[in-house]
Amino acid sequence: MKNIFYYLVLIILIISCSSHQEKTEISNNSWEQVSEIAKGETVNLMMWKGDPLINKYMSDYVVPELQKQYGVTLNIIEGQGNSIVSLLMTEIETNKQKSEVDMVWINGETFYQLRQINSLYGPFVERLPNSQYVNWENPFIAYDFQQAVEGYECPWGNVQMAFIYNSDKVQNQPMNLNELEIWVKAHPGKFTIGNEFTGMTLLKSWLIYLAGGKDSLSGKFDVEKYLKYSTQLWEYLNRIKPYFWNNGKSFPSSIAQMHQLFANGELWFTMSNNDGEVDNKMIQGIFPESSRAYVPETGTIQNSHYLGIVSHSANKEAAMVICNFLISPEAQFKKMQPSVWGDHTILSISKLPVGWQQKFKEIPGRKYTPERADIQDKALMEPAPEYMIRTFDDFRKEVMEK
């Protein structure tokens, strides 16, 4: 028995030590050859499937169009952020040659993690014909968590964080931290922050505001700055925490839970990383009719979400064809309609052919949230990934556990 145990430990050691990843050679094929290779292939895309409108866009529009136009079958698998990272880490650790997943829908935090473990294929974006229309001049698209995208992920949509409130209950929206403190104390139990990505995005926005706004936390992680301003942030949060939902003793662990608490009236505020979500949720009948969105004068983080191709995918060409379609004017135009998804485009309208420019200009405006142009001056860039990691850890230590 003893010997067997030692052998097993030895085997595991050998397996773990021998795990390595072969560097993927970038194909030199022309785009016509790439499209030809892609025909008849099936691509597995892992993405968050928590929104019925997004799912409908994918299943009723993207999947049939890909089959019709390119002969590519798109198979969508449920999974996001940490489940993508866990899956790919396990595959790389076990030296799996062909991944179960070819493409992933990611944001900056996952991009940072996947780049750490070298699980993204690239650079590939510049090879997509439609990348010529992408608004690379916009730093909110070209940079993700202060990291240059460098062709390792293809921008798909752009969003800005917004507060969502019940206008029947909240007549004067708090516009800064002082006003929010007064409001929260006057309305105990009606506000909270999620202990998840959106909540952390809000805390980072406040950190930037406390540090002096806009570019104050740009560049590499600065531990001194972080400690100075996060201390102020924790003091502020601890001051108002007793007036949070459930007396600040627990915090929603997902944005879906926040939305649910808002929809059933327990909360009068929720928030979203997508400034267009309030329209989207009202079309679905999830939020009350009095729901409205706004961006306070403290500003909120704007960022983009992207598509990545897995480094050990066996269907890279077909995945590239799909990326190219998803950033095409037609797919982006469809996605931007508030009744379809309401996701802001990553294309530069001025770079598009005149006919498409006109079409984009005619997209019906948002009803319950300010137009993007009106909140653009309050947009803050994502700080370096370490701010997210430290904020998440310290929010637990300094606020939740106190």
Added chain:
Amino acid sequence: MTNDMKKGILIGTYFILTIVPLIMGLGYSLLYSFGMAGLMNNGFTFEHWQKLLANSELFITIGYSIYITLFSLFFILTFALLFSWWLVLKKNNYVFNLLFLPLAFPPLIAAFSWYYILSPAGIISRIVYYFGMTTDISDFPRLVNDDYSVGIILTHIFLIFPLFTILFIQQAKKERMYSLKEISFTLGSTKNQFFLKVFMPLLLKKTAPLILLYAIFLIGAYEVPLLLGQSSPRMITVFISDKMTRFNLQDIPQGHAMAVTYSVLIIGITTLFIRKIKTV
């Protein structure tokens, strides 16, 4: 095929299906926690264990998991004993059959159901509001995500108490409890005396291994505390999951160290229990 061969195949199959994955999983976590496996590690180190042991949350998490387990078990066993006592006396088959209903609920569904029953916007709160006993959603006492983990304990009772009731009834039949009761009553024992001196100790002793198994199940519960618990403190499994799947990939080895700690704790409890049984 000889009997020895059959026995060998059976033992081998059991070994492959249970012991080998356990050793491999534990071994892998052990190596990961010492920096000897995993993408984010760079070689042998005590750093991850030092970080984990320096974190007071480790002890709070273990203490909280034990609190949930003991309180849940206390109520589960108390209700199951009282209910089985009543059913043994009444011989009510209709109620007995109803006990099987909660067993069909997976823990996650049960957790959601209790959330919708007990939350401030839930069914009870709405009924209370309808009858004018509350005027606002915030007047309703917090029974989920609450300080005393009422929602978690209630869900555990709902999920497990019927099983123990069925088990106690079957065990009572096996022990001819009805006849024992008649004899003890004839000899002048009261109902309370019979319950406390015969019924309860006999059933608890006979089902002790299963009680231990459920204690292990409860200490490792995940879905129910995830949905109905507070953000802090967390149950052991929620702590491990957070460490392994959140933003900081450098925390993964600490998650593995916690998994090793949890496994050692469980193996320790089980070993002590087995020794105790052997000595009795």
